[in-house]
Amino acid sequence: MKILIIGSGGREHAIAWKFAQNNKVEKIYVAPGNAGTELLDRCENIDLSDIEEMVEFAGKNKIGLTMVGSEELLVEGIVDKFEEKGLTVFGPDKKSAILEGSKAYSKDFMKKYGVKTAAYEIFTDYDSAVKYLDEIEYPTVVKASGLAAGKGVIIAQNKDEAVEAVKDMLLDHKFSEAGSEIVIEEFLTGVEASILSITDGNTIVPFISAKDHKKIGEGETGLNTGGMGVIAPNPYVTSEIMKDFIDDIMTPTLEGLKAEKMKFNGVIFFGLMITEKGVYSLEYNMRLGDPETQAVLPLMENDFLEILEMCIEGNLDKVQMSWKDASACCVVGVSGGYPENYNKGYEITGISDVDDLVFIAGAKLEKDKFLTSGGRVINIVSLGENLETACKNTYSSMDKINFEGLYCRKDIGKV
Template sequence: MKVMVIGSGGREHALAWKFARSNQVEEVLCVPGNGGTARMEKARNLSLLTFEEMVAKAEEEGVGLVMVGPETPLVEGVADRFQKAGIPVIGPPASSARLEGSKAFAKEFMRRYGVATADYLITDSLPEALKFAQRSDYPLVIKADGLAAGKGVTIVQNREEAERILRAYMEERIFGEAGTTVVLEEFLEGVEASILSITDGTTIIPFLSAKDHKPIGEGNTGPNTGGMGVIAPNPAVTEEIFEDFKRSVMHPTLEGIQKEGWDFRGIIFFGLMITSKGVKLLEYNVRFGDPETQALLPMLTTDLVDLSLACWERALTHVRLSWEAACSCCVVAASDGYPGPYEKGYPIHGLDHVEHTVFIAGAEEREGVLYTSGGRVLAVTATGATLGEAREKAYRDMEKISFTGMYYRRDIGI
C-alpha cells in the first residue's frame, strides 16, 4: 500500500522511516516532508497546502493509510476530512483534538473523569490571574491555553515573575491568541515521564515509557524547547509506577473518551509527573511526541502498518506490542539561538560517517546537500543493552556531525 505522513519534522521522518521498513508499504508520501524524507528510497515529498488537496491526492494515489504528525492540523480538523472521504487516518477529529488544542478544555476533562492532576485556575481575566498569583504558593506553573509549539508553559518562582509572565501572555500576546486564556497550576515536585499510547476508543495500549529533556540548557536550565533529547525506557517508571499511571490516568482517560462519545482513533501522549503522592497528569498530546517518537520507533518490533490499521478498524484488543529488549538514547542538535531567533542555510557535514540512525527535522535538500532550515535540525538515535551504551553510541555519532552554530546538550540521560 501507499501511506501518507503529514508533517515536516523529525517525528515525521521517523514515522516515514518506520513505515518504509514494512514489507506492506510500497511508498510513503510525505506532506510536505523534509530533507531527510527526500533522501529515503521509498518516500516522495509532496507540497500540498490545503486539506482538500491532501485528501484529493490521497484518493488519486490510492493511499491506504494516513498518519498525522503535528497537532495543528488535527486541531483544525484534518482527520475529519479523511474520515469523511473513507480513508483510514490515525488521528482524532477536531472535537477531541481539543484535549491538546486547549489546556483549559483538557483540565476540565481531567476533573470531570477523575484523572489525577494538579489543582488549577482557568481564566481569561488578567486582574483575576494577577489576584490568584498574589495569593499562590511558589513555584507556580503558568500555561497558555492554546497551541504554542511546546513553549507556552513557564514555571515562575515569585509574584513579580508571575506578573511579568502573565502580562507577556495576556497583554503583549507573545503567543498570540493562544495566551489570552491561561491556566495557573499548582507546581508538582517529582520526576517527569512521557508515555505514548494508541487507542481505538475501546482499547488503549501504552508504549514504553520515555523521558524528555525540554529546557535548552544542560542541567535543565533555560527556556523550554520542543525537546532536546529523550531516553527510553524511563528509569523512574518502575512496574509499580506504571500500574499507578494506568489506574489513575490512562483508564480514566479512556472512560472519559467513551462517555463523551468521541470517535477517537489515534495517539494519546501522556505528559506525567511522578510525585510523592503518586502519578499526576501534566498534559495530553493527541499525536506522537517529538522527539519521543525518534527514540521509541527504532525499538518497536511490531509492524506500524498492522498497529495503525488495527486502530482504524477498532481491533486493538487483538494487538500485543513487541519491543526490542534494549534502551534508547536520542540527542537533538539545534541551531544556535534556538528557541529564540536563529540563522539557517548552513550545510550539514558528516552524516555519511554516522553509524546509527539520524532523523532530520529542520533541514532541506538542495542538489544532494542538506542545509539547516529550522531550530531543531536533526536527532541521532542509538540503542544499546544499557542506557549507558546507548548514550555512548549516540554521542559518538553526534561528534561526527557538524554545521555552523550547531548546539546540543551533552547531559541527555544523565
C-alpha cells in the first residue's frame, strides 16, 4: 500500500513513523513533511500546495489511504474532494468538520444532544458581548469560534480582561475571521484531559487518555500555544472518570452524529475538563491532536494501519485496543519568542545523540544540517515504567538538543 499524509508537524512525523511499522506499506508520502519525515524509511516529502494537486497526486500514484493532519484543510472540505474521485481518505467531510471549525456550532451541538458542557453564550456584536460581561462571574473564558491554531482561547480573570479579549477578537480582528464570532463560556475549575478516538459513524473507539500542557510558561502560565508537552496516560483519568466520559460525552456525541447524518471515517478528539461536578466537554477536534499523537501512538500495541482499515470497512465494533503497560512523556522544544514572533534558520545539534524518540515539528534539512523552520521545533518522547521515569528520560534526552533560543517547559508531567 502507498499512503499519503498531509501536514508538516510533529504529529505527521509520528503518524508516518507508526505507519512505517507495517510491512505491507510500500511507500509513505508526506505533503509537505519536514526534516524528520524526509529521513524516515520508505518515506518521501512532496511539495503539494493545494487540494486539487493533492487529489491529482493521490489518483496518479494509486494512493491506498490518505490521512489529513491539518484542521484547516478538513474544514475546507478536502475529504469531500478526495471522495468525489473515489479515493480512500481518513477524516471528516466538510459537514462534520464544522464541529472543530466552529466552536459556536459545536457548543450548540453539545447542548442539543445532551453532551455535558459549560454554560455559554455566542456573540458577533461587540456591544452585546460587553453588556453580557456585566451579568457573569469571573474568571470567564472568551473563545474565537473559528480556527486559531490553538491560540484563540483567553481566560479573563476580570471584566477588564474580558472586554480586552472581546475587543481583540470582534473589533481588532486579532484572529482574523476566526474571531468574527465568539463564545463566552463559564470557567471550569479542574484538570484538562485529552482523549483521541476514531469513529466509523456507528462506533467510537477511544484511545488511551492524555494530558496536554497548553501554556507557554511553567505552572500553566502565559499565552496559549499549540501544546508544550503531553503525558499519557493521564493520571487523572480513572476508570470512574472514563465511565463518566463515555456516558455523559462520548455516547451522546455519537447519537448526535447519527441524528445530524455526520457519517464519516475519521478522528474525534475530545477535549475534557475533569471537575468536582464531573467530566465536561470543552471542545471537539476532528483530527489527531498535536502533540498528543506523539505520546499516544508509541503506547499503542495495535497496528495503526489495520485499525484504520477496519474503521473504513465499518468494522470498528470488532476492534480491541491494546496499550503498553507504560507511561509516555513528550516535551516540545520551541523557538525563542514562540508563540509570538520568533526567528528561524538556526542549526539544531544533538539529535543523533538521542536514544529516545525524536519527532521533528518545525525543522528542515539543508546540506545535512537540521535548521529551525517553525515555532514548535522538536518533540522528544520517552516511555517509562511510570510517569516519573518517562519524564526523567525525556528531559535527559532534551538536554542533548541545542539551537539558539531553544526553550522548553521543565514541568511537563508535574502539573
